[in-house]
Amino acid sequence: MTPSASFRRSRWLLLSICLASLLAGCGWRLQGTTKLSPVMATTYVDTQDRYTDFNRALRESLEASGARLTNNENEATAVLKIIKDESGQRVLTVSGRNTPEEYEVFYTIEYSVNGRTEELIAPEKLELTRDYSYDETAVLAKQKEQSILREALARDLAGQVVRRLAAL
Numbered sequence: 001m002t003p004s005a006s007f008r009r010s011r012w013l014l015l016s017i018c019l020a021s022l023l024a025g026c027g028w029r030l031q032g033t034t035k036l037s038p039v040m041a042t043t044y045v046d047t048q049d050r051y052t053d054f055n056r057a058l059r060e061s062l063e064a065s066g067a068r069l070t071n072n073e074n075e076a077t078a079v080l081k082i083i084k085d086e087s088g089q090r091v092l093t094v095s096g097r098n099t100p101e102e103y104e105v106f107y108t109i110e111y112s113v114n115g116r117t118e119e120l121i122a123p124e125k126l127e128l129t130r131d132y133s134y135d136e137t138a139v140l141a142k143q144k145e146q147s148i149l150r151e152a153l154a155r156d157l158a159g160q161v162v163r164r165l166a167a168l
Contacts, residue, residue, distance in 0.1 A: 034163055034166045036062075036065045036067050036162070036165055038077075040077065040165050040168065041068060041077050042067070042075060042078070043078050044070050044076035045058065045059065046082065047082040053087070053151050053155075054085050054109055054158060055085065057155045058158040060158070062165075065162055065165075078115055080111060080112075081114070083110040083112060083123055084109060085109050086108045086109075087150050089104060090103065090104045092104045101133065102132070102134060103131065103134055105131070105153065106127060106128070107129075107150060107153035107154055109127075111123070120168055121164065124164075128153045130152070132145055132146065132149060
């Protein structure tokens, strides 16, 4: 290796270390790495339907934040109860021919959190909405867009819930 190549390599190494320490010093961290409080260490998720978009996103977010999910409510340090988990769409605008032109996709959840002896979070309701234009010549594409929007709303709601749990 030539001296100039060695110098360039060490310069890049030094630059990388400086950049990493700057990012660490400013508090930057990857999304989804919210640190949960010890009360959420072992969490039981009480829900009617384990296969909704929100439930999947919530479980992934909890695990990414360090919570251990359990299927036994008795061994949990906290119980996260999903009271309501609904999604759907509403017509926003119609054309002069009385056909839909825009839809609004919504996702509504309601949840509460109980510790072993006390209520940590009273029932809270969250709702997010997104709208999209409708084109009757591209029905399959618009159905896929609706599905993608619903999944994105579920991920956003799960992120809000996990951030709220981190504040406990």
